[in-house]
Amino acid sequence: MPSPAPGDSASTTDRKFPCPSCGAKLDFDPTRRALACPYCGTAQPIVEAEGEVRERDWDEYWRNAEAAEATIAGRSSEVQCRACAAVVLLEDKLVTDKCPYCGDDLENKPVSAHSMIVPEGILPFKVDQKKAVAAFRAWVESRWFAPSDLKKMANLGQLNGIYVPYWTFDSQTATHYTGERGDNYQETETYTEMETTTSTDAQGQTTTSTRPVTKTRTVTKTRWSHARGYVEHPFDDVLICASKSIPVGLIQQLEPWDLPSLEPFQAPFLAGFQTERYSIGLKEGFEKARAIMDGHIRVLCCQDIGGDHQRLHSVNTDHHQISFKHNLHPVWYAPYRYREKVYQIAVNARTGEVVGTRPYSYWKPFLIVLAVLGTIGAIAGIAALVGAVMK
Template sequence: MEIITHKCPNCGGALTFDPSDQKFHCPYCLSVFTEQEVSDFEAKQKDATFQDETSPLTGETTQAKATSPPEGTLDLFLCPSCGAEIATDSTTAATYCYFCHNPVVLSGRLSGQFLPNKVLPFQIEKEEATKRFLEWTKKKWFVPNAFFDQSQIEKLTGVYFPYWVVNAKGNGEIAGKGTKIRVWRIGDIEYTETKQFDVKRSGKIGFKELVKNALSKNTQQKMVESVQPFQLEKAITFKNQYLSGFQAEKRDIEYQAIEGEVKKELDHYSQTLLSNSVSGYTTFNKSQAAIDFTHIEGEYMLLPVWLVTYKNKAQSDHVFYYAMNGQTGKVSGILPISYQRLGLVSGGIFLTLSLLFMLGGYFL
C-alpha cells in the first residue's frame, strides 16, 4: 500500500489543504498551490523517479504483515517523512504522524473498490471551527469548563466520513377510499351526509441525495445525521490531495448491506408522497400500494465533519460530542451537565424566592 505525504514543489515540506481558499499551503516556505499544480508536480515526480520496492520507507514489509488484520487489531505503517511507525485501525485512510506531525494519506485504502466517487472538500478551516465551537458552548450555562478548555479545543478534528449517497427513480401507484363528510342543520336537527369514493394515484417518482452512513464504528448515528444536509452539488471527483491535513475514514459498510433498508425507506417516502397528493376529501384511507424502482444507485462519497468528543468522570460510560458540518457550519451535540453549576443556580433561585416570600409576608 502506498503511503503519501503531499510535498511542496518548492521546499519539500508537507502540504495541507486550506478550506478558506480551497488551495494547498506549505507551512515552511509559505507557498500556496492549486490542486492542478500539485497534481502536475506529483505526476512529473512519478515519471522522473522510481521508488525501490524493497526500501523500508515504503512500508511494504510492515503493510504485508498487516494485510487483512484480525478485527480489533492495529495496522502499522512507516511515515514517509521520518520513518516512524504509525498505528491506525483498519478504516483510517488519512491521519498525522505523531512524531513529525506531517499529514499522511494511506492512499491504498481509498483505491480500487474503495475509491470514493466524490469528495466534498472542507469549506470551514480549524480557526473558524474553533471560534464557532467556543461561541456555541459558552452559551450553554450548565456545561462544565473542562468541555471547552484548551485540551478539548486541541481535540477538535476535521474528519472526512464515508457515506453512501443514493439516487433513485421509479413508478408508484396507490389506491384507497376517500371520504367526504357534509354536515348541516335545519332547525334543531343536525344532518350528516357521508360519501365514499374509490381513489387512485399514480406517478413517476425521483429521489436525489439520500445520505446513509457507511462506517460501522459511527455508533453515534445521530452525530453524523444531525449535521446534514450537505450541499452535495458542490462535491467533486475524488482526489486524495484534499485529505491532506485532515483525518479520513474508509467505508466498511457495503451498499449491498443497506440496500434492503434503503428500498424500504424509499418505498415509505414514495407512498407518503402519493398519499399527500390526494386532496378534496375529509379523510383518505390507503388500501393498496405498488412501488417499482427502475433505477437505484449508491455513490460512495467522503463528507466533511468537525468533531470533538468528551468523557467526564461523573458519567464515564457516556460519550458526549460536538459535531459541525465542515461545509455549511451547521452544529449539533450532546453536552455534559455540570451538576455543581446546576445546583448553585437552583440554590440561588430558591434563596431569592424565599427572601421574596419573607419580605412579602413582612409587609402584608
C-alpha cells in the same frame, strides 16, 4: 465499461505529496485550497477537476462489481478501530493513529487497504481547524448548562478532521397502489338532552323542573370508497451517511450539505485529514435510501387519492435507472469523555455549523432555583415583618 477510478490516474498515484522545495509532507490547507508545506510555506493550489461528478449505474456496477473497485491513491493501508469498528484509511507511511471517532488508540495492525468503491465526489474542507475550534468554543459558551470542564476542553481544541463517507442515490420510481378515499359530509342528527328550568310564580315560589328536550346538531361523517392508482416520481440525490461511528441523530443535524458544490474526487484533498472507509455498504445504503423514498411515495399516493382522508392497503414500487455516488463530506469531530460517558461534538466543515451532545451540569440550575427560592423567602419574611410592624 466503467471508466477509470478517479484518484487512480497516473498523476496522483504517488504515495504522498512531497514538498517540491524541502521534501516535507504537504497537507491540504482549506483556507488556501492548496497543498501547503507546514515548514517552508510552499503552496500548490488544487484546481477543480474537469467534468461532472460521475454517477454510477447500479445495474452496470453489479454486473462487474469487483472490477469497478479500487483503492484510493495515497491510502494504501487501513486499520479498524476495536472500539467503534470504524475503518480508517491511513495515509501512507503513517503507522499508528487514534480513532478519530472514539479517540481510542488504533491497536489493530494496519492491513493493506481493501479495494472499494472509490469516491466519485468530494466536498473539500472549507473551514480550517482554527475556525472550527472558534465555532466550537462559541457553541460551548452559548450552552449555559455546560459544565466548566467542557469549557476547559473547548480551549484545548482537540478536533479531528475527517472525511465522512456518504452515498447518494437516484431512482426513477413507478408505483401501483390500492387504498381507500374518505370524503367528509355533513349530517344533521337529532338528540335528546335533559333540560332544567327554574320558574318563580306570583307568590314568589320557585320550582325547578327537569324534562327531556329534542335538539338537532350538524355532525361530520366520512364516506369511504375504494381507490387505486399509479404514481411516478424521480428521486435525485437521496443522501445516506455511510459511517456507523457517528450517532445518526448527530450526523443528520449537520445537514443540509451543499451538494451542488460537490466536485470530482481528487486524492490531494485528503492529505493531512482522516478518511473513513464506508461501513454501510452499497446494498445496505440503498435499503436505507429506499425506506426514505417509500415514505415520500406514500405521501404522493395519498395526494393522488385526494379527498379528506386516505388509507393505503398496498404500495408496490419499481425502481428504474438507479444510480449512485460515493462522496466524502468534511467534518471536524471531537469525541470526549465526561464522568465515564462519551459525548461528541461535530462541526460541518463547509458551513461551520456546530452540533453536539453534552452533559448537563445539574447543580447550576439547582443553585439558581435555590437562589430564587431564597429571594422569595426573604421577600415573604420582610413582608411578614412589615405587616407585624404596621399592626
